[in-house]
Amino acid sequence: MKADAAAAAAGIPGLVIRRYRGEADIPDLVRVTNAALEADGIPERRTEAEAAVDLRHATPAFDPATDLVFAELDGVVVGHGRADWVDMTDGTREYRTGGGVHPEYRRRGIGRAIMRTNLARLREIDAARPTDSPRVFGLWTNERSEGAVALARAEGFEPVRWFFEMERAGIDRDLPEIAPLPGGLEARAVELERMWQFWVADVEAFKDHWGGFDESEENYRRWLERPTFRPELVIAAWDGDEIAAGVVNTIYTAENEQLGMRRGWLDSVFTRRAWRRQGLAKALIARSIHMLAAEGMDTAMLGVDADNPSGALGLYESFGFKVVDRGTAWHRPLEGAS
Numbered sequence: 001m002k003a004d005a006a007a008a009a010a011g012i013p014g015l016v017i018r019r020y021r022g023e024a025d026i027p028d029l030v031r032v033t034n035a036a037l038e039a040d041g042i043p044e045r046r047t048e049a050e051a052a053v054d055l056r057h058a059t060p061a062f063d064p065a066t067d068l069v070f071a072e073l074d075g076v077v078v079g080h081g082r083a084d085w086v087d088m089t090d091g092t093r094e095y096r097t098g099g100g101v102h103p104e105y106r107r108r109g110i111g112r113a114i115m116r117t118n119l120a121r122l123r124e125i126d127a128a129r130p131t132d133s134p135r136v137f138g139l140w141t142n143e144r145s146e147g148a149v150a151l152a153r154a155e156g157f158e159p160v161r162w163f164f165e166m167e168r169a170g171i172d173r174d175l176p177e178i179a180p181l182p183g184g185l186e187a188r189a190v191e192l193e194r195m196w197q198f199w200v201a202d203v204e205a206f207k208d209h210w211g212g213f214d215e216s217e218e219n220y221r222r223w224l225e226r227p228t229f230r231p232e233l234v235i236a237a238w239d240g241d242e243i244a245a246g247v248v249n250t251i252y253t254a255e256n257e258q259l260g261m262r263r264g265w266l267d268s269v270f271t272r273r274a275w276r277r278q279g280l281a282k283a284l285i286a287r288s289i290h291m292l293a294a295e296g297m298d299t300a301m302l303g304v305d306a307d308n309p310s311g312a313l314g315l316y317e318s319f320g321f322k323v324v325d326r327g328t329a330w331h332r333p334l335e336g337a338s
Contacts, residue, residue, distance in 0.1 A: 012073070012108055017081075017117050020068040026051050028070065028077035032102045039103035040144045042325075045255045053225045059218040061085050069117055071101070071110050078105040081114035083121040085129075086212035093131050094138040094212060095122035095334065101147075111151050126334065135334040143326045157330035161210060162306040165325035166316050171289050172262075172298040176319055178290065179283040181237055185244060187287055190234045196220065198236060201243040205270035210305060211329075228252055233295075235287055237271075237280045244275035247288045251295060264292030266302040269312070281312070285319060 026048050033046050055064045062084035071079035081099035088094050097118035101111045119137060126135060139157060141148045181187055190198045203215045223229060233249040248268040256262055266288050271280050289300050302321065304312050 012110065012113070014074040015110065015113065016072045017069050017113060018072065019066065020055070020064045020070065023052060023055070025070060025077070026055065029080055032077060032080055033100055035102050035104075036100040036145075040142065040146075042142055042144050043259055043261070045258045047227070047254045049227045049254075053227070054222055056225070057218045057222045059214055059216045061214045061216070061219075067121060069099075069114065069121075071114055073105060073110070078102045079110050079114050081118045083118040083125070084214075085122065085125060086214060087131075087133065088212040089207050089210060091133055093133045093135045094331070095119075095126060095135065096138045096140075097122065098139060106147055111147065112155070115151065115155060123334075137332040137334055139330050141328050141330065143328065149328070152330045155332070157332040159328045160331045161329040163303060163327040163329070164306055164313070164323045165301065165303050165327070166321035167324045168289065168300040168316075168319055168321045170298065171293045171300050172296075174320075175290055175293055176286045178286045179279055181280065181283050182278050184239065185280070186238045187235060187284060188238060189232055190236050190243075190246070192231050195224065195231060195234070198234060198243055198246055199223070201236075201272055202246060202248070202268055202270050205245075205272045206268075208273060209308065227254075233291060235284055235291070237275070237284060239275065243272070245271040245280035245284055247284045249288050249291055251292070251297065262296060262298045263301050264295060264297040264299070266300060269302065281315060282318075285315070289319070 030046050030048050030051055037044050037046075055068070058064065062082070067083045069081045070077050071081070079099060079101040081097070083095070083097055085093060085095045097115055099111070099114045099118065101114070122137065137157070139152060141152055143149065199220050203213060206213060228250050230251070233251070234246070235249065236246040237244045246268070247266055247270075250265045250267045252263070252265065266285065269281055269285060292300050300321070302316065304316060306313065
């Protein structure tokens with residue numbers, strides 16, 4: 001189903017679904033996204049600067065020119081959709097659909113029309129990229145987005161995995177003890193010229209976990225160019241010239257200002273297989289919390305797979321992190337896939 005066909009099938013007078021036209025679309029993308037986040041009570045916000053970087057780089061998994069669409073109603077942008085794909089660590093290829101609708105235009109079938117446009121695009125990608133792997137459609141929802149959850153169920157998706165966002169408040173007045181590293185290892189920042197080595201180590205570590213990630217060099221460039229990227233907040237445990245473990249710490253300054261918060265995020269916490277069970281993650285998490293507190297933050301945040309095989313949930317709880325939000329990964333069979 002092409003974009004115009006999906007709009008016509010929705011039976012909504014004045015609805016048009018079209019492809020991304022370039023940076024002129026970014027203000028509407030951010031406006032709709034943030035209105036939806038606010039309406040659902042999700043304490044996150046996006047900025048135009050962040051979106052511009054993300055859309056500047058096409059990767060093998062996502063090209064904004066072909067994989068990003070906008071829903072217009074009588075010429076006003078009221079929703080957006082994104083189609084991308086990833087080869088999962090369990091050997092499955094997941095074709096992902098995502099998007100959002102402005103809260104003033106919900107419950108009219110616009111979200112369903114966007115999703116069906118995305119699924120049609122994903123079928124085109126599947127036809128152009130043959131694979132022997134099992135293939136599924138996938139999406140992710142925050143449990144606060146009741147409409148998105150209802151749409152996922154109505155369109156035949158089933159939950160397959162659950163994720164938590166966790167918070168450790170009061171880091172400005174209650175800091176954890178910093179644990180020592182095993183003999184011979186050193187905790188220190190990552191120089192910019194070594195950041196690709198850090199990226200590769202992070203990607204390698206998460207190949208032991210459920211999920212999938214766009215590990216392309218183009219996506220790496222996105223990360224480096226984001227206005228929130230600060231190399232001095234990236235910390236690693238070094239074993240000589242080898243990166244044994246690491247934490248990507250991020251402060252979303254614009255988001256904090258919009259929400260009146262002082263949060264810092266441990267965006268990625270990893271230990272490579274050969275160095276696990278030595279307390280490296282514990283040592284780096286403590287240092288990361290101190291680092292965020294020194295930056296004036298009062299709260300530390302992170303995300304975790306509820307079924308993380310490394311016992312990360314228990315580790316984070318030992319630091320005083322508590323679950324404050326939940327998300328769900330959904331799958332649906334790809335029609336005609338074996």
